[in-house]
Structures are given as C-alpha cells and as structure tokens.
Amino acid sequence: MIEEKTFQKIYSKALNFVSDIPRTRKEVLDRLDRYVFKLTLDSEDKYELKLSVLTLLEEDGLINDERYVRDFINNFKLSSKPRSIRKIKYFLFKKGITSDLIERELSLLEGSVETGNIEKELNKAVSRYSGLEGYQLRSKLTSYLLRKGYDGDMVYNVVDTFLGVK
Template identity: 30%
Template sequence: MTDYLKDALKKAAMFCAYQERTQQEVRDRLKDWGVIGDDAEEVIAELIQQNYLNEERFAKSFAGGKFRVKGWGKRKIKQHLQQRGITGYNLDQAMKEIEPDDYRTTLADLLTKKRQSIRDDNPLVIKQKLVRYALSKGYESDLVWQVVEGM
C-alpha cells in the first residue's frame, strides 16, 4: 500500500470512527479526497477488515436511533436506509432492532402528545390530523388507525 493510500486509509478510519458510516458515504468522501476506483475499493476493503466499516452495525444503530430519538416509523426508517444503499439482510436486521410492543407504545405516545397540541373541537378533524401526522412519521396506516380509534 502506497503512502498516499495509507494517508487515505488513516483519514477514512477517523471518518468512520467518529460515527457509523455506510460504504457509499465512505466512497463519496474518498472521491472528495481524490481517491477513486480500485484505490477507493482497497481502502474500503481494509476498513471493513479492521472493523471500522460495518453496514449491519450502521443499519442497526440508525434504525434504533431514529426510532428512539425521533420517533420515526418503520416505513420512514426503511426508506432512508435504502437511500443510503442498505438492502437485504442488513435492512432486515435493522428492522428487528424495533420491538413490536415499543413500536405501538411509541406511536400511542406520539399521538397523545400531538392531540394536546391540536386546537380543534371537531373529532373528525382531530382524527384526520392525528392520522396525517403519524403517516408523515412513517408509521403503517393500519396500525395508525387502530391506535387512533383506540384513543
């Protein structure tokens, strides 16, 4: 490995150590640094071997974090992971990070909190606003309707 690649590897390792990254994010950053083609792939392969880069770990931490911190639903999390190039096995593992009981409870809590901010007396308008809000957060419509009807 040339000194040029060793420097790129060191910078990329620091980039990955700061927070979990996808291979595509690292590839884009390497391109910004002028490392392209086989050189970039060699650096990525070395990062994977040294465990700086692990897409399953990224997908799990991303899904868990977006669910716990931002209250996102599975549909929105899945969409964002796919935009980052995460598919198949890693995507399935990420979705398993979200416990079904926690998922429903979080949705109910979000809707209860949202209900307090809605200034309307018409029950149909309130339901409509709650459903629209939950769908925008990425929750599945059948689950949203079950929770809204149970409120």
C-alpha cells in the same frame, strides 16, 4: 502504480473519517471519491486505490453495514424522538444499506415499538387540535400521523382506541 505514500495519505484520511462516528460502506466510498478525485492517477488506479482502502477498513472492522443497521435500530428504540419504520427504512436506504438487510434487521423489531411511538406522537398532536371533536379530531390526528410515515392500519387502531371509538 500507486505509491505507498499516496495510499497511506488516503488511508489516514479515511481512517479519520470513520473514527468519529459509525459509517456505512457507501458513505466511505463517497468520501473516498472526493479524496481520490484530486489525485493525478488514471481511473483504473483510482478505483484500485479506493477498493484497497475500503477492503482494509472492512478487515479492521471499521466499516460494517450490519452492525451499523443494528446500532441504528437499537438507538431508535431508546430514542425519545419517535420515528416511523418507514422513515427508518428511508434513512438507511439513503445511507446505502440494501433493502434485504434493512428488512432482516427490522423484522426483529417488535410491532409494539411502533405502536408506542404512534401513541407518543398522538399525545403531542392532541394539544394542537384541542378545539376539535369527533370526526374532525379523528381526521386531523390520523392524517397527521400518516404524514409522519406510520402504517395506516396501526394509526387507525391507535387513534380509535385513544378516542374511545373501539
């Protein structure tokens, strides 16, 4: 049986954790594991405590994975640092977001946003390879952008357009 005092202590720690910045369900669960690990409760009570704290946080609207993904993607669009869709997927997956939710939210994102990011990265990279021309320049630029995680077809189209090949 879980004491009210123990519940309030863990809940206040979790509340403090989610109050700073938006968190995903997985992040909060991982943090609750750290908080509950030190308690002298059996594993069933620990699980029940984590679940009840998590449920209460979700009911209060402090944890919402859909809102987290939507906000992250909106911040991505406004960010001055370009990122590929692949990097965004990896980051969100690492945060415990399901691939279905990631795909659904990213489908709302226009392809022109990623093309614009490729162009930003391309403009930065051109100065590095200023001594190269033709095939060597195209090869260096495309491999650089592909390493950044951008889609191959988009990279080739943008680089070819930039170099005047198309």
